Amino acid sequence: MALFGINVVKEVVIRYTIVMTALDVLLEVAIQQHGYVTVEDARRVGVDPQRLRALALRGRAEQRERGLYRISLVPHRPHDDYAEAVLLAGDHGVLAGEAALDLWDLADVNPRRIEVIVPPGLRIRRIRKDVVFLMRDISRDQIDEVDNIRVVSPSLAIEVAMDEGVDGSLIDQAITKASRRELIGARSAAKLLAALDDKEKGAK
Numbered sequence: 001m002a003l004f005g006i007n008v009v010k011e012v013v014i015r016y017t018i019v020m021t022a023l024d025v026l027l028e029v030a031i032q033q034h035g036y037v038t039v040e041d042a043r044r045v046g047v048d049p050q051r052l053r054a055l056a057l058r059g060r061a062e063q064r065e066r067g068l069y070r071i072s073l074v075p076h077r078p079h080d081d082y083a084e085a086v087l088l089a090g091d092h093g094v095l096a097g098e099a100a101l102d103l104w105d106l107a108d109v110n111p112r113r114i115e116v117i118v119p120p121g122l123r124i125r126r127i128r129k130d131v132v133f134l135m136r137d138i139s140r141d142q143i144d145e146v147d148n149i150r151v152v153s154p155s156l157a158i159e160v161a162m163d164e165g166v167d168g169s170l171i172d173q174a175i176t177k178a179s180r181r182e183l184i185g186a187r188s189a190a191k192l193l194a195a196l197d198d199k200e201k202g203a204k
Helices: 003-031 039-044 050-057 080-087 097-103 154-163 168-180 186-203
Strands: 036-038 061-065 068-071 094-096 114-118 131-135 143-146 149-152
Touching: 003 036, 003 039, 003 050, 003 068, 036 039, 036 080, 039 050, 050 061, 050 068, 068 080, 080 094, 080 097, 080 114, 080 149, 094 097, 094 154, 097 114, 097 149, 097 154, 149 154, 154 168, 154 186, 168 186
Parallel strands: 094 149, 114 131
Antiparallel strands: 036 068, 061 068, 094 114, 143 149
């Protein structure tokens, strides 16, 4: 084979190896995040974020929002919408409210919007219409994880859902379920029930 031909083959092999290596690395991240990868994730694992764009052009990934991609090889699963909503805020988002009640399986809710808590002052562009960002400081002990999705603790999930106007019967159901599963203590349950009573009295 001529030298020119050998060089062309080498270049093709090198390019193919780089793309596949990047895909393999990103796939490991995506599997843990319902198929999603952010540009920050790519940088953390040593992959040039431009590789995400290249994968999108090849149909191996889909750009969902600025800085957020979904790797096409990862099968869809329940709660994908919640994972995506949280990752719209990068490393800062935490699922809250009615969607958090659903993720924790605490109430028979059907969220029409997905609430995500983010630090005050965080700027987020190009957000989905069904995602609402709540600016709020929360401590680390109020953050948990369910199905590889960052979510507020059951107690805070109930509190935020109550503040956001979720029906009282669903709040009561969530408190009862959380208590039975020992996700909240008796004192927390009592405080939440008292807050619910006060809210319902105030609404009359």
